[in-house]
Amino acid sequence: MGSMEKPEYAEILIRLAKKDLSVREKLLKENQMGGGYHPEMEQIHRKNAESLRNIIKDIGFPGISKVGEEANEAAWLIVQHSISEPEFMMAFYGLMKENEMDINKKHLAYLYDRIQYFQGKPQRFGTQMNADGSIYPVINSENLNTLRLQYDLPPISQDDLGRIATIEEIERIENENPDYVLWRNSVGWK
DSSP: OOSOSOHHHHHHHHHHHHHHHHHHHHHHHTTOSSSSOOHHHHHHHHHHHHHHHHHHHHHSSOOHHHHHHHHHHHHHHHHHTOTTOHHHHHHHHHHHHHTGGGSOHHHHHHHHHHHHHHTTOOBSSOOOBOTTSSBOOBSOSTTHHHHHHHTTOOOOOHHHHHTOOOGGGHHHHHHTOHHHHHHHHHTTOO
16 A cells, blocks of 8 residues: 555545445445436445545545555545535635645546536536536636646547537536436435
8 A cells, every 4th residue: 555644544445435336336236326326326425425524533634645546545435426416525625625645636626527517617627527428518618738737637529629519508418417406405415
């Protein structure tokens, strides 16, 4: 695991992320991931978020220097998947900004976009997709690849850039999935 201050917490974070991914894989194999947020997946995500909150209370932000790169990535994955807890996602984003020198920068980009997506706002880095696999609307597609490179994200092809829906289409995109909008509003995103 390399040199780190809190290896015992690193092990916990990695175990939680692996559990998340194994349940996801199982549900995908059983063809149960379509049609909304699966209750078993949501339960894992909420438990993991609670565990991460407790870790943050114990040691502060789980940056790379404290828990190592793999566990820091695990913490980010836990937050990225805690979609039923908007306040937690936003608070963790704030912690990431405060600890920007102790994280993987692309995680900051992904979490920023994820929060924007769930708020029904345009994203900045082009990391979030629509249900059809196209890129969710972005604030500025002209400078998108320059910005992505600054955050260690690969460039997006010109074809894909040309297919990004406009900001004005967000309402139409959301109206294509009324169950998602109801769920999102019920957990406090809007």
